[in-house]
Amino acid sequence: MLEIGVQTKNVVEDENPRHGFEMLKKAGFTCxxxxxxxxxxxxxxxxxxxNDFFDKSNKELEAFFSPHKAGAKAAGIRIHQMHMPYxxxxxxxxxxxxxxxxxxxxxxxxxxxxFFGCRYIVVHGFxxxxxxxxxEAEWRETERFLDSIAPMAKEMGITICIENLYGNAGGxxxxxxxxxxxxxxxxIDQINDRYKAEVLGFCFxxxxxxxxxxxxxxxxxxxxxxLKVFHIHDNDGAADLHQIPFTFTKTRENQPSTDxxxxxxxxxxxxxxxxxxxxxxxxxxxxxxxxxxxxxAFIRKIxxxxxxxxxx
Numbered sequence: 001m002l003e004i005g006v007q008t009k010n011v012v013e014d015e016n017p018r019h020g021f022e023m024l025k026k027a028g029f030t031c032x033x034x035x036x037x038x039x040x041x042x043x044x045x046x047x048x049x050x051n052d053f054f055d056k057s058n059k060e061l062e063a064f065f066s067p068h069k070a071g072a073k074a075a076g077i078r079i080h081q082m083h084m085p086y087x088x089x090x091x092x093x094x095x096x097x098x099x100x101x102x103x104x105x106x107x108x109x110x111x112x113x114x115f116f117g118c119r120y121i122v123v124h125g126f127x128x129x130x131x132x133x134x135x136e137a138e139w140r141e142t143e144r145f146l147d148s149i150a151p152m153a154k155e156m157g158i159t160i161c162i163e164n165l166y167g168n169a170g171g172x173x174x175x176x177x178x179x180x181x182x183x184x185x186x187x188i189d190q191i192n193d194r195y196k197a198e199v200l201g202f203c204f205x206x207x208x209x210x211x212x213x214x215x216x217x218x219x220x221x222x223x224x225x226x227l228k229v230f231h232i233h234d235n236d237g238a239a240d241l242h243q244i245p246f247t248f249t250k251t252r253e254n255q256p257s258t259d260x261x262x263x264x265x266x267x268x269x270x271x272x273x274x275x276x277x278x279x280x281x282x283x284x285x286x287x288x289x290x291x292x293x294x295x296x297a298f299i300r301k302i303x304x305x306x307x308x309x310x311x312x
Contacts, residue, residue, distance in 0.1 A: 002267075002276050002311065004028070004303035005080050006296065009035035009281035018071030027296035028304075031080035032072065033229075033277045034116060036109055040085035045101075048093050054085075054105045061108060062115050069116055079116040080275045081161075081203075081229045084109045086124040088145055091131055106149050114156040120229045122161045122203045125177030130169070138177065139187065146191065146200065153199040161228050162188075163203035164219075166211045166240070173238070175212045178202075181222040188226050201228035205279070207235050207242060210258045217259075220266030227270060231279035232306075234258050242282045244295075245302050260306075267310030276303050276310075 012020030039053045088101045113121045125142040165176035191200045235241040236248045237257050248257040287295045
């Protein structure tokens, strides 16, 4: 049976992390996606604002996260994956800001990942196609960033995972970085060949895929063994809502707006053996606080359904 995980965001709090991890365990999860991106918010970065959290030394960061590591271990929750803060390049931002993200935040994030004994860290490719005029030029900048941390990944036994993103153009949602699966496969293989190690993999984001109408089964099957982690969540096809799967329907006949059967077929096609991880943190603010544990247990139950169907 596949493992089931979920974000720590809105569950694990710095004041008493063990309590949050115990809540995850009680809901039936065995692993978690540690929300490192919560410590340097994207909404602030897009406003060219940066806090001083990553000014801490590696030792200070380890001390800060020691209660989280201990709390996860005590609760029996494994940190399976985490999300690096994003964006790692802010279009229109000063060189000083973008240098700080690449040269300070990124390597320190890698160290935190290694401290947790976490195998996978998800990063966002740079959204620069409108600035540079071509997707290939955009990828070259992302690759330059990946090359800055790939040696650390090789040394630490960590796989960096790029994910399919969306963009906005003229008020419309459009495909963003890493939505062309053929290019993603070729680029992952080229980088791994260059480093003679599995330093790069892929995170398939179901919500982003639904927004730009990717074919789940085709995309997952093409990725094959390169597909390492998931961000599983749902939306209405119009906004990135990060809701519970099966929440939205296309018609009054209640056909899901997201191709969950294609998702299950994709799991079967590649014989996926990792963790099914949900990126549904906003859901926990939608429900009353008194229902948080019930909401988590329901998400876990959906994960169990995907695991059972995807393993048949």
